[in-house]
Amino acid sequence: MIEIRNVSQRFAGPQGWIEALHNVNLTIPPGEVFGIIGRSGAGKSTLVRTINLLTRPTEGDIVVNARTLTSLSSADLREARREIGMIFQHFNLLSSRTVFDNVALPLELAGVKRAEIEATVLPLLELVGLTAQKDRYPSQISGGQKQRVGIARALASKPKVLLSDEATSALDPETTRAILDLLRKINRELNLTIVMITHQMEVIKQVCDRVAVLDAGRVVESGPVIDVFLQPRHEVTRALLGDVIAQELPPALKARVAEHLAKGSGHLLRLAFKGTGVDQPVLSETIRRFELDFNILHGQIDEIQGQAFGSLAVLAGGDPVKVAQAMAWLREQGVVVEELSHVE
Ligand SMILES: Nc1ncnc2c1ncn2[C@@H]1O[C@H](COP(=O)(O)OP(=O)(O)OP(=O)(O)O)[C@@H](O)[C@H]1O
Numbered sequence: 001m002i003e004i005r006n007v008s009q010r011f012a013g014p015q016g017w018i019e020a021l022h023n024v025n026l027t028i029p030p031g032e033v034f035g036i037i038g039r040s041g042a043g044k045s046t047l048v049r050t051i052n053l054l055t056r057p058t059e060g061d062i063v064v065n066a067r068t069l070t071s072l073s074s075a076d077l078r079e080a081r082r083e084i085g086m087i088f089q090h091f092n093l094l095s096s097r098t099v100f101d102n103v104a105l106p107l108e109l110a111g112v113k114r115a116e117i118e119a120t121v122l123p124l125l126e127l128v129g130l131t132a133q134k135d136r137y138p139s140q141i142s143g144g145q146k147q148r149v150g151i152a153r154a155l156a157s158k159p160k161v162l163l164s165d166e167a168t169s170a171l172d173p174e175t176t177r178a179i180l181d182l183l184r185k186i187n188r189e190l191n192l193t194i195v196m197i198t199h200q201m202e203v204i205k206q207v208c209d210r211v212a213v214l215d216a217g218r219v220v221e222s223g224p225v226i227d228v229f230l231q232p233r234h235e236v237t238r239a240l241l242g243d244v245i246a247q248e249l250p251p252a253l254k255a256r257v258a259e260h261l262a263k264g265s266g267h268l269l270r271l272a273f274k275g276t277g278v279d280q281p282v283l284s285e286t287i288r289r290f291e292l293d294f295n296i297l298h299g300q301i302d303e304i305q306g307q308a309f310g311s312l313a314v315l316a317g318g319d320p321v322k323v324a325q326a327m328a329w330l331r332e333q334g335v336v337v338e339e340l341s342h343v344e
């Protein structure tokens, strides 16, 4: 369990103080993959660096596995940090060392004997799929393989927590998927808590259980990923979600709908479902019950952590009273219903 309690971080800038984090509170349950997303400059890297006190917060406390890191002596902090591994966007490998020796480095530094190093490193290379590449140098392997080395190195000291700062941002989509699958596997097999910093909602969708949205140093929204996807509340979340689920209609369609709505007929609705709601014939039932005319303009059915998720844009025509009743009924069925106001 990681607790970030009332954490604020100020830096001295050329024009006075920069408040990179403002009273951040987050609880990260053990064994979860927890995503932190935000735009550039939101404070993500600063936040992840405060978790292992690479940056000491100006105010607040960090508690990792019941130890308050912010009040430890430097010797105890060094010890506590061994439970926290970290991986980076640019891998940070040593070019003069082989794959094996890069992974072995933290163990060498900790004074571990050669035989024990081998007994630790070889299974890790197996775990990340790099057994055949163990004697190569970083210049002789691909970006995805470099990140696998970074992951194995982070796991060498048997951490309980893995911090990842944009670990897939330098990789192509296919390699990103493979690395995220690997992180998920490690999370499950080693019961490792993973804190994943990213600016891509796709990464959150693929691998995270829970997400917190950071904007200008503040947590503006957090919760289970599927709930945030169903009902994003903050405009930054909506904007970031735009990459993976359509929040708006394609422009040509939008123009036609606007024309239609200008005549005063119809309501443009966004319906979002999860779980069984996607499979049940909720829509046809609504149409029958309320004698409405439903025109599906745009739709998407997806899966988030094994749970079905659907989002539809619907033009509902018919008696306005019945449309209102239908909206209420849909909500009773667990569908998130929103009247889209941004069609002008
Ligand atoms: N050591 C520092 N000294 C002064 N200002 C800093 C320092 N580190 C970060 N900042 C400032 O704090 C704010 C948050 O930076 P941070 O690197 O945490 O953002 P980020 O969300 O990781 O952005 P990106 O997505 O671009 O990596 C920025 O305004 C940045 O300029």
Ligand SMILES: [Mg+2]
Residues within 6 Å of the ligand: 044, 045, 046
């Ligand atoms: Mg950053």
